[in-house]
Amino acid sequence: MTRDMICVSCPIGCALHVELDDAGKVVSVSGNTCKRGEKYAIDECTNPVRMLTSTIRVNGGVLPVVPVKTSVPIPKGKMFECMKAINNEVADAPIKLGDVLIANVCDTGADIIATNEV
């Protein structure tokens, strides 16, 4: 079996060609220009993950929200569940870049961290 996909690990967006065996195991990856492409192809065929970015409400800041991201990519299927957790959270200013606002969000192993200061 083969699968064609676009590597989303960086904005170059290489077109990847993946060969899989009957058990769905990745045999080879081509079309990538760097190592990350190979990892992406393997993840995408076994456990697709994505970085999630959003905003969290802030009390007492100059802006009403602070941008956040997951510390590591999370399973694609958990995005909406994590969004719920993010939207239920309110943080207090001052917030520094890199502050952990939610630890281990929805048991994904990823933290929700601030990506700007407010």
Place this chain on the structure above:
Amino acid sequence: MLKYDLVVIGGGPAGMAAALKAKECGVKKILILERAETLGGILEQCIHAGFGLHYFGEELTGPEYAHRFIEQVQQTDIDVKVDTMVLEIRTGNVVVATNNIDGMLEISATAIILAMGCRERPRGALDIPGSRASGIMTAGTAQKYVNLDGYMPGKKIVILGSGDIGLIMARRMTLEGAKVEMVCELMPFSGGLQRNITQCLDDLGIPLKLSCTVIQTHGIERLEGVTIANVDENRRPIPGTEQYVECDTLLLSVGLIPENELTRMAGIIIDPVTNGAIVDENRQTSRPGIFACGNVLQVHDLVDYVTAESQIAGEGAAAYIANRPRGRNHYVSVSGKDGVRYVVPQNINENPDGDVKLYFRVADVFRNTKIIVESDGKVLYSKKKPKLAPGEMEYVIIKADDIRALEKKQLTVRLEVPTK
């Protein structure tokens, strides 16, 4: 009158990288003028990840990428004035600006770097018939509402234009609970990055309708729906394909225009294709001592390229300030043809200091196509690419020695499409 060696107009990634590079090259008095309340430019509202993979080797969000440069600027003695709007560049490189504290400011500069970025093409530029109902806005405006002001401008959304900002907002609004009905694109291909189509549309099952446009908007106070239609190869709506789509919000992501009012007023020559200044390989414009970089020069999709280009401008300005002798007036002119829409820089010094990177965009989607750089029929560079797309900026490197050896002072970048 204030006096500076270098005045940088715009404090986005371009302005900051240019100022920092000039500092590193030994320029003493530098001032950055920024219209907004903070440095960072458009990146402050681009909270998604995907910045800096090439420059920092890490995938950062927009604010994080900007923050790294803001910190560096703060660690130097570069002066910054925020909330300050530049109004005019007078002859003799005098910058006129205004803010609430200083009132009117006149600043004389040895060199100036233009880094004003770009803005989105507004609705007026599109001319869709229909009412003036609320709920129609550019995708960047919606991005500001959601990511900086923290509120959602609508629930049921149609996006016109598949530029990157529109794609990013399709995902963002879906994650925040809105229903994005579709993205309509007039052209038979998307102008956005392939990765954004994958992660922002395909991942969430949002349809991308190519060769399709909005022909009418409906609703009196608030938008209630739009009529869409397919278009033929001349981009004219095909009768009988009209379809009504209910929505309360229409986001426009139909292109960016470099913000060059100041540049035009200053009498600097503009390239009609890029809508940015015509520059040489040091990013110097047609006015000596005035340089340009970032989205004000050409619309970029990757901030990493913005940073690289701005460092070239910073270095160029520093060399100009130090008054190093250079063969300034003798240029090799560079142009694109056969599918190459434009090339930046448009001029190269006959005797360049180093190899020169030529950045360009193509006019259509091409597969297995050769990029050729030639002068007077002689090929200097040739390479086959599996895929070229208008949404993705390409570059080739031309060796300094090859430029010096040119007999005819002219270079052309073109494509050679395989014959079937």
